[in-house]
Amino acid sequence: MEWQSFKKGFKSFLKLEKSLSENSVQAYVRDVEKLVQFLEMKTTPVSLLKAKPQDLRDFIKWITELGMLATTQARIISGIKAFYKYLILEDLLEADPSALLETPKTRRKLPEVLSVHEINLLLDGLDLSKPENTRNKAMLEILYGSGLRVSELVNLKLSDLYLDLEFLKIKGKGNKERLVPVGSSALKYLDIYLENIRKHLDIKKGHEDFIFLNKRGTKLSRVMIFMIIKDLAKAVGISKTISPHTFRHSFATHLIEGGADLRAIQEMLGHESITTTEIYTHLDRDFLKQTITQFHPRS
Template identity: 50%
Template sequence: MKWEDSLKDYKHYLRLERGLSANSINSYSLDVLKLIRFLEEKKINVSPVAISEEEIQHFVYEIAKKVNERSQSRIISGLRSFFGFLVFEDYRTTNPLDLIESPRTGRKLPDTLSTKEIDLMIAAIDLSTPEGERNRAILETLYGCGLRVSEVIDLQVSDLFFEEGFIKVTGKGDKQRFVPIAAHTQKYIELYLHHIRPHVPVKKDFEDTLFLNRRGRKLTRAMIFTIIKVLAEKAGIYKKVSPHTFRHSFATHLLENGADLRAIQQMLGHESITTTEIYMHVDRSHLKQVMEEFHPHRAR
């Protein structure tokens, strides 16, 4: 079995069986491609079916010299998934990554913005242009609903259920969820929807896309990143800010104000509660307040 064939089959598996997005599939594929390039450079002629644990360990040792522990762990995890697929399909009987440990890494806490910083970025938007009204609606949606950047650019006009107070969001693996939307956020979307978007020459196949570029097509991820980077600089915010920062801020601020972790999990579209638990890094004074308010032995 050739590496190219096994990687092609693996991509089909990730898309059809696991329901992963194109971005996730590319990320998993890159981990396997790193191993393939290593074997080519070292002139090691071995198939994915025959490669041994020692040869994988050699690769892991080499990448450890070039990347940090977090990247090492991700590559090892990606390869473990790939060889797990080969075992699942009966191409191999064992997974050569089973006995290879990932380096211990501390869980990285997400960057967040304060409400003041978010207000400063929104205030930095030039509302004298049609794009300004659109950009304000985008930032309000990112922060007001905690969406991923891909979820914002894929949002459809038909996904807006404002009378019910919800929007329908298509997340990872095309999984759909309903996210509550506040009247404040609705207001800015409606301003854009009724006063700006009707003047954009919409291209075919984008008639239902909510946020459009000047040419009437769907915005790209790169464009959203650029908009936010420019606004952060204009607002005098020098920390690393991305669309995901607004999602992190949404979850963190909800938790700080007493929201239930499982409710946040549902709104974010996390499959596992452990993913949501990363937001438990909130101010310790909040945790003390929760203890004093809710523990049965709080005050006797």
């Protein structure tokens, strides 16, 4: 019964955040159900929440011995990893037992990237007479202008803004902090949102420091960002499967295509283990700001 309580939320996660088709969603669900059956068949049955890395390795060994193709194994492992990622994102689990599962090598599909024209279509396709679209404009400008992850965007706080320096303080994976330049276009719409929209919201206790809020005065969810982007893409006629990460990937791709320094891009994306104190010795702020100003399409 434990699996049944997770199934609906997991399906929504696959559709919205993984952008999977209905057929793929059903395949992932069946794959997790295979794991459930395997865990229940063990001499001492194990629940999904209490499964250890060795239990998952035993499951992979079992399906390998059944003669499943590498591509099928890869999909099953992908489904299991997605399921445990969902549990962690929903605070139902602290440690991911699937983290070290090795996937059989198959050809990787490159992530979608939007052209500068498509980015402009999205960013210019919002009706700013609606308050929520002023907020959405600021959010998407920051996603594309600074290359943030969706979790970093929804957790961005007023206390993270250094607008006089044109920088954001971002807490990324592993709670590692980095300073990221924010471009002129993003600064412009962020200021409009803060001054004209956010100030008039009835902000709920505990959400006072979060920048991007819903109409109820509480922090936006990651799922809401996905839905905003999907609806906007449909409205402006972009048929590509896109997500918040598409903006991050496009940010990096467009900077690289423009000739930006790869070290600066890695630093801004948070791919290196740096803290706020190390950033001053690793690459100075002026260099990062110059990279955005010189190479970013909307600066």
